[in-house]
Amino acid sequence: MATNNDILAEADLARTGRNFMIAVYAAQFFFGGWFVAHGLNQWLEFFPRPKGSSPIARELIMALNASGLFSLVKIMEVIGGVLFLANRFVPLAVILSFPVALSIAHLNLISNPDITSKIVGVVIMGLLGLIAIGHLDKFLPMLAFNSGDPGIRGLRQLFGKK
Amino acid sequence: MRAWAHALAIVAGIAAPVALTFWTTSASGPRNAAQSAEIAQETMTPKQVVEAFERLAFDEGNPTEAVRRYVSKDVIDHSQRIAGDYDSIIELLVNLDWTNGRGPKRTIQHMVAEGDIVMVHYHLVREPGTPGFAAVDIFRVQGGKIVEHWEALQPLPDISSNKHGPF
Numbered sequence: 313m314a315t316n317n318d319i320l321a322e323a324d325l326a327r328t329g330r331n332f333m334i335a336v337y338a339a340q341f342f343f344g345g346w347f348v349a350h351g352l353n354q355w356l357e358f359f360p361r362p363k364g365s366s367p368i369a370r371e372l373i374m375a376l377n378a379s380g381l382f383s384l385v386k387i388m389e390v391i392g393g394v395l396f397l398a399n400r401f402v403p404l405a406v407i408l409s410f411p412v413a414l415s416i417a418h419l420n421l422i423s424n425p426d427i428t429s430k431i432v433g434v435v436i437m438g439l440l441g442l443i444a445i446g447h448l449d450k451f452l453p454m455l456a457f458n459s460g461d462p463g464i465r466g467l468r469q470l471f472g473k474k
Numbered sequence: 475m476r477a478w479a480h481a482l483a484i485v486a487g488i489a490a491p492v493a494l495t496f497w498t499t500s501a502s503g504p505r506n507a508a509q510s511a512e513i514a515q516e517t518m519t520p521k522q523v524v525e526a527f528e529r530l531a532f533d534e535g536n537p538t539e540a541v542r543r544y545v546s547k548d549v550i551d552h553s554q555r556i557a558g559d560y561d562s563i564i565e566l567l568v569n570l571d572w573t574n575g576r577g578p579k580r581t582i583q584h585m586v587a588e589g590d591i592v593m594v595h596y597h598l599v600r601e602p603g604t605p606g607f608a609a610v611d612i613f614r615v616q617g618g619k620i621v622e623h624w625e626a627l628q629p630l631p632d633i634s635s636n637k638h639g640p641f
């Protein structure tokens with residue numbers, strides 16, 4: 313039989329869980345809106361496109377633009393952002409957004425000297441990390457030390473077969 | 475998540491980062507246009523800096539602004555006509571008569587850049603109707619600013635036996 317203490321502890325856990333869920337949702341929608349707006353800004357220019365706040369950052373962004381890779385990055389940003397906002401395929405959106413967010417964080421933390429960029433670098437990884445932790449249960453199978461033999465089980469499951 | 479909460483979250487999710495970006499890139503924000511222009515200058519090559527300085531100072535007749543924008547406060551100037559610091563450069567240029575397009579006329583003949591050094595070979599005419607000078611300016615540029623300057627001026631004679639001319 314559950315004691316009063318057990319019930320209180322469970323209620324406390326539920327409240328903490330609910331607060332954590334709200335925090336993750338807040339991070340997810342902020343991150344999603346950020347990625348969609350800045351992704352689309354590549355073509356629609358709602359606001360000045362970031363040019364980097366150091367010579368090396370500028371050269372890197374110019375090289376990404378000249379090679380066309382920046383457009384690909386921005387397409388990934390938009391797709392990831394839309395998935396976060398739609399609240400669909402969120403673990404996939406975390407995976408999709410990770411290399412983009414890591415590149416943005418690296419550029420802002422290492423190449424840009426100004427304090428705003430440092431904040432952006434920390435915040436972007438913090439938000440994505442929080443979303444990833446919120447969906448950690450979906451990533452746990454990836455953390456298997458011994459991954460076993462490869463097979464077609466995944467493909468069969470994807471198409472609804474046992 | 476309920477539909478109304480989801481819709482509200484989407485709107486807030488887009489509005490918050492967009493508002494933040496508009497603020498950071500506004501005139502009062504930490505990523506304003508002035509800061510952006512300063513960074514753009516830092517990425518210019520030494521030759522681009524000197525070209526921009528020459529254009530603003532001599533083509534557009536705004537030497538004070540050209541010095542303010544493209545010359546370091548810690549500049550070392552080896553010109554023997556001035557004391558050699560930032561203020562003395564400003565003083566020299568301001569005291570020249572730049573009104574009504576009367577500033578010195580510089581016709582650049584060659585411009586060579588290597589590393590942080592830019593050399594400009596040009597024809598300088600201070601007084602209209604005079605032969606002027608064959609001149610060389612050498613600039614050292616760092617971080618988008620001129621940090622050191624040397625000059626050599628050769629007065630041109632009215633008549634010369636040289637059949638090739640000075641340029």
